[in-house]
Amino acid sequence: MTWDVLSIIGTIAFAVSGAIIAMEEEYDILGVYILGIVTAFGGGAIRNLLIGVPVSALWEQGLFFQIALLSITAVFLFPNNLLRHWQKWGNFFDAIGLSAFAIQGAIYAANMDHPISAVIVAAVLTGIGGGIIRDLLAGRKPIVLRAEIYAVWAILAGLIIGLKIASSPWELYTLFVLITALRVLSYTFDWKLPSKRLGAH
Secondary structure, three states: OHHHHHHHHHHHHHHHHHHHHHOOOOHHHHHHHHHHHHHHHHHHHHHHHHHOHHHHHHHOOHHHHHHHHHHHHHHHHHHHHHHHHHHHHHHHHHHHHHHHHHHHHOOOOOOOOOOHHHHHHHHHHHHHHHHHHHHOOOOOHHHHHHHOOOOHHHHHHHHHHHHOOOOOOOHHHHHHHHHHHHHHHHOEEEEEOOOOOOOOO
């Protein structure tokens, strides 16, 4: 049950973020739907490839595709209201998607009895894969590879689930709130990982 709820939350959050970015880039209606769907399901597809689940398993998620399409349609029908608040709420939707999908990906790998390294990789790829594909298709630098701390929170989620610190539904929901809150704090207060710039010769 926890799995399904987190999947639905992540699907809505990422589908909405993909659709809004597509509209910011002035894509047509088809482009908006494609970017929304790719953002919602891209991370799961990459994860499935790497942990040995047939990618075709994605096509069995009929309910999630319907939820994603409804979410994108809602964004498309009410763009001005949502776009006006995008700076405020866009990152928040992204944080929810990151947290929900990172936990969902980690649970997926843990249930297949993969080692902790695979659980962490599954958490990271499910949490950030869709966002990377979204940003690349929109011609933007992936936020996850620069800017505020992002992927670290997916690693943390994978570590906690891989070490079986959180396994019951209430522990997983608590972890979801924690990871979302940490991501919100990291962009609110501009926490950054160290980076090195190569000077011009």
